[in-house]
Amino acid sequence: MKNNYLLALLSGFLLWLAWPPFTYTTPLLFIAFIPVLFALEEIMRGEYKKKGKKIFLTAGITCLFWNTASIYWVFNAVNEIMPTVIAALISLIPFGLGAVLMAIAFRLYYQLRKRYSYSIAAAGLISFWIAYELLHQSWDLSFPWMNLGNGFAGFHQLVQWYEYTGVYGGTVWVWLSNLILFQILYTYRLNKGNKIAQKGIIMPLVWLAIIIIPSALSITRYLGYEEHTNPAEVVVVQPNVEPYSKYTTMTVEDQINNLIRLSDSIAQPNTEFFIWPETAISELTNEETIHTSRIFVRLQDFLNRYKNGNILSGIESYLMYDTAKTSSARPLENGMYWDAFNAAVLLENSGKVQFYHKSKLVPGVEKMPFRESLSFMTPLFAAFGGSTGAYGSQAEPSVFYAQSGIGAAPVICYESIWGDYVAEYIKKGAQFVAIVTNDGWWGNTAGKDQHLAYAKLRAIENRRWVARSAxxxxxxxxxxxxxxVQQTEWWTPTAIKQEINLNEELTFYTRHGDYLAYIGAGASFLFLILIALRLKKTKPV
Known part of the structure; x- marks a missing residue:
C-alpha cells in the first residue's frame, strides 16, 4: 500500500509541475494521472479490504497535493486578515473541498470498474470529473481555479481550439490521453513485455493521434490567425497602492491624483479608454448621487482633456432602498436599507455614468455561502474580517458602451476565471475585455501569475483583446x-498603452458556452444509473 501512496504523490507532483505559472512543462498533463491510475488498479486487483475507501484516500492524496502546491497562496491572502488557525481552516475550502470532489470522481470510477469494462469506466471517469468541475463553478462554494483545462494557460499555443470548446475541451483532452496511455501501459505490463496483440499496436497510434492532431491544428491556427484591423487606443494603469493599508497610507484624493498622473504620463489626445483597477475609486459612493461627488468633478476635469476619453474603473459603491429589495440588503436605523457593491464604473467626458456590480463574489470574503443555511455563522465571519455577504451583486453581466459606440466587458477580478460568464459579455456586444483586479492580496506568489495566465484563455475563447489593470x-x-503583448512588472506603479483591435465576430464557444460541461454532467447521471442498476458484476480486466 505504501507504494500506492508514493505513486499518488508522484501524480500530484507531475500535475503541479504541469500547472501555471510553469510553461514548458505543461505537456506533463498528458501523463500526470498515469501513476495514480496504476495505484488504483493495484488496489482494485489486490487482496484489500474496504477497497472503496482506499481508492478514495489514494486519489485524494494526489488531488490534495496538487491543489495545495498550486494554490498555496490562498492561505497567504487569508492569513493577512485573519488569525493563522482560522486562515488555515478557511484555506481548506479550496485545498480540501476541491480534492474531495475530485476523489469522489475516482471513487465512482471504481464502482464502474467493478461492474463494467475498462472503456465504460474510463468514459464514466471523464464524465464524473466534468460534473465535478461544473458543480465547482456553479454552487455557492465555487472555485473553478483548478479546472483541468486551465492548465494549458501556460502553453496557450496548444489550445487555440478553445474558441470551439472552452476549457472543458482541455479537460477531455487531458483525460483521454491519460486513460488511453494507461490502458496501453497496463496491457503491456500484463503481457510482461511480450509481443502485443494487434489491438496493442493500434492503441499507441490512437494515443499519438490524440496528442498530435489537436496540437498541430492549434499551432496551425495560431500561426495563421490574423486580426481584423479595427483600432482603439487603450491605457492601462497600475497604481500599486498597498491593499491592506490603502486607507491609511494615502487619502482618496491622493489615490485619484496618482491614477490621473499615471494616465496623463502616456495618454494621447485620441485615447479612448483609461482602465483603472478594482476598487481604484475607493471612496464609498452613492450611485444615485455620484454626479454631485467631488471625485466625479475631479474625474470630469481630467476627461475634458480627451475628446473620446472614458474611464473604466473599479469602484466601491452603494444603493439605498426603502425596503429589503435584495437578499444582501442591510437595514439602517432610519428604517432604510442599503447594498454595498464591488463594482465597475464607466465615466464619459459627457457626464454619462454606467455601473456594473460584480456577480461572481468570493465565497466567505465577499459573500456568505449558503446564506440561509449558514446564517448562524455570520458573527464568526464578521469577527474575523469576512463580509458575511455584505456585497450585493447582479445576476447577469452588462456591457459598458462608450460614447463612440465601443462595447467593453467590465470583468472584475475573480470573474475572469469563468469562461462562460465572460462569453455572456461578448454575446451582448463587448468588443474587448477589460479585467480590473487587485492581485496584491496574494503577495508575490504564483497566484498573480496564474490569474494573468487564465486571462489568455478568455482571449482565445472569444477572440477578443484583453486589457488587464491589476x-x-x-x-x-x-x-x-x-x-x-505587453505586461508590467510586479509591484511597480506604472501605466502602459496599446492600440488594440476591436472584434465583433462571435466564436462557436461564445455562442454556445460550456456545452461540453452539460454533456459531460448529463452523461454522469447515466453512469450513476449504471452503477445503481448493477446489471452485471465483472472483475477488472
Missing part, C-alpha cells in the same frame, strides 16, 4: 491569439 499585480495587454 493594482499591485501584473497588468497586461493580451491579443486575440492569447499572446501577452
Amino acid at each position: 493594482n499591485t499585480g501584473i497588468s497586461a495587454f493580451i491579443n486575440q491569439r492569447g499572446d501577452i
